[in-house]
Amino acid sequence: MLKRMFSNLLDIWDVLSAEVRRVFTDKTTITIFFLATLVYPALYYYIYSQEVLQSMPVAVVDLSRTEASKRFVHKLDATPELTVAYRCTSLTEAEQLLCDHSVHAIFLLPDDYGTRLANGRTATVTCFSDISSFIYYKNSLLGGSNVMLDEMNTIELKHEAAAGVSGIEAETQITPIECDDIKPYNPGSGYASFFIPALLLMVVHQTLFFGISVLCGDANENRRALRLIPPRLRGRSRYRVTIGRLLCFMLIYIPITLFDLWIVPRMFGLPQLGSVADVILFLLPFVVATTCFAMTFGTLFARERMSTLLCCLFFSVLLFFMSGMVWPQSNMSRFWLVFSYLFPSTPGIEGFVRISSMGAVLADVRSEYLALWVQSGVYFLTACLSLRFIKRYR
Amino acid sequence: MIRVLKRELRRIKVAPRYTVLLTLGVVLAFVFFATVMEEGQPAELPVAVVDMDGSYLSRRICHELDATQGVHVVAVYYNHTSARRAMQRGEIFAFYEIPDGTYNDLLQFRAPHIVLYSNSAYLLAGSLSYRQLATMGKLAAGAVQREVMRKKGLTDDRIMGLIQPVALETHAIGNDKANYQIYLMTTIIPGIIALMAMLHTAYVIGRERQERSVKQWMRKAGNNAVRAFLGKIAPYTFHYTLLLFVAEIIMYGPMHFPMAGSWPLLMFVSVLLIVAAQSAGCFLMGCIPDPTVAMSLTSAYGTLAFSLCGFSFPVDAMPAPMQAFSNVFPLRHYFLAMRDITLFGNGLEQCWPQVCVLVVFCLLLLAGAWMFGRQFERGLAC
Incomplete structure (x- = not known):
């Protein structure tokens, strides 16, 4: 054996x-x-x-040219995802840049952007994004919506202040429930x-x-x-x-x-x-x-x-x-x-x-x-x- | 050249094994991507809720989550650990945690916190479920705001302007629904076919060396290496170009992938891709006398193309040496040209640089043949 x-x-x-x-x-x-x-x-x-794409070049078409629209553009430029590389006067000009691949997205602020905000109605920003790589699309979406949320906060605070509400009361009215997000795994995506x-x-x-x-x-x-x-x-x-x-x-x-x-x-x-x-x-x-x-x-x-x-x-x-x-x-x-x-x-x-x-x-x-x-x-x-x-x- | 071509066709007829197998491979890959990603974006992603509050509000959040498009609540947990374990088991991609006392805090205007956990170790599923859940969270908060404002006597129109003063509309050019299948298949299928064309070309040349039949092959071509190479690869050029055409016709035809530009230009670039890939294979085979080593190197080079063509991770985000290196892959130039033609509707005036580079790649065939010819003269190539 x-x-x-x-x-x-x-x-x-x-x-x-x-x-x-x-x-x-x-x-x-x-x-x-x-x-x-x-x-x-x-x-x-x-x-x-390098893990992520940073400062992706975008073009901005600001037809409204008001304080609010300029603030939006500044905030876009300040996001880590995006950089405002070109400020165009017309959509055609921006489209040309997108077709040349000098930029990967266009943000269009319509001419009634400022007026609508002043009247207390919803103003819409339109983003046209390159999707040849999903990361381009993700960056424009992420950068754009972060600025949108931040702007919403700023504008709402102004509205509240105008209505005579300020401080913590205004904050709780704007965000009755605060939502934190945590990415426990791969936090930087x-x-x-x-x-x-x-x-x-x-x-x-x-x-x-x-x-x-x-x-x-x-x-x-x-x-x-x-x-x-x-x-x-x-x-x-x-x-x-x-x-x-x-x-x-x-x-x-x-x-x-x-x-x-x-x-x-x-x-x-x-x-x-x-x-x-x-x-x-x-x-x-x-x-x-x-x-x-x-x-x-x-x-x-x-x-x-x-x-x-x-x-x-x-x-x-x-x-x-x-x-x-x-x-x-x-x-x-x-x-x-x-x-x-x-x-x-x-x-x-x-x-x-x-x-x-x-x-x-x-x-x-x-x-x-x-x-x-x-x-x-x-x-x-x-x-x-x-x-x-x-x-x-x- | 015709004699070499006839000889090669005879060789294929005697042993059609690999041609048949590789064709089946293309079919398998095509069917795989076409059926698996049919939905365009993964729908009904599994998510969960940790409900420690057990209130009207938390149950309402659960219901609203379940009604949200793209996600599906698979479980409700009562503590954090079980939800975390479920995430680690891969059962859920994201979950909301509603702490005890959330509803009470809300009623007393104490701005309660809820927490959204999402798993970005899975990039696509993680970010999609995050986006759906985050939007839902905002809407839930908006619903509460709306109730408060209604009680204050504001009209709905006015309330909308107050709750959402700014909205963002996103359009992805050429692929408005951000369909993942369109994005993936338009590059990966040509990539796979080009990879096969390159390997097959390299293989048949290497096979001549292994079988010690180079002399016979060269004799048919009148000892002219260029003619020998051209005759040898022609059947494969035809075969793989045909496969790529069929794939493209199915994708941009019945599958309704976006096609903003001209068909003939895309076809032209496709032919160039196949010939360029084959030429790269010929070049490597011409450079390296040992066929097995050459074949391994060709394989390594071929697989790298998928990463370096920049369709998944953009080339602009790579280190500078890699940005330069990405240019040595024909697939990179095909990808750039294809994007111009199908998504942006650009013509030759925009994508001529890519076409030129692909033509230069095709010239590599001559370089490979020249080196092969020199080795042959010295008696190294048999």
């Missing part, structure tokens, strides 16, 4: 060492595993390092803090997937698929072979994953609210599931070294949108929800972002955690079965 266990362990060790040798003799795999996981996080962080945690997980997922696929493709292409398996184990020990290979990739990827998902966010000062124990416990099934998924896919479908890169690269974009980071999963149809859960990246991103950016504990990501373990189990079995397919195939 003891002897048999020992020999099993020895088999696993043989597979493991053979696989490690294969990884470290393959230039492409080394590049994908070690270079891409280093360069991508740094590069993407640099791209998004920054793009890097939103995008980078999900992207880091995606980098780990995709590099592991493509690295393993290149190795499997190489084995399939060069008609030496069986070399994956040491000669004396062929035909007998699918589980031992799969465990050996899995251990090899885990050995390489657990340090890489921890570097990318624990150290990199700290280096760049990204939100890190989760505890290290939760992160490690959560990432363990993620690495196992991704490895087994890639081994299954690679053995069955990667016929050549480069074919997976060719056919599956575009999938990175889709996987990101399937994760629910952009489009909430509550708004996806059942079909796409089930489809998205075929890939470890979906529960991986959901869970990891909640742990690291929102300080969730493992119990809060229970369903994602469970999904990752189920994927690990299922893909482990398929990885074992796929070996059988090779043998028959050859």
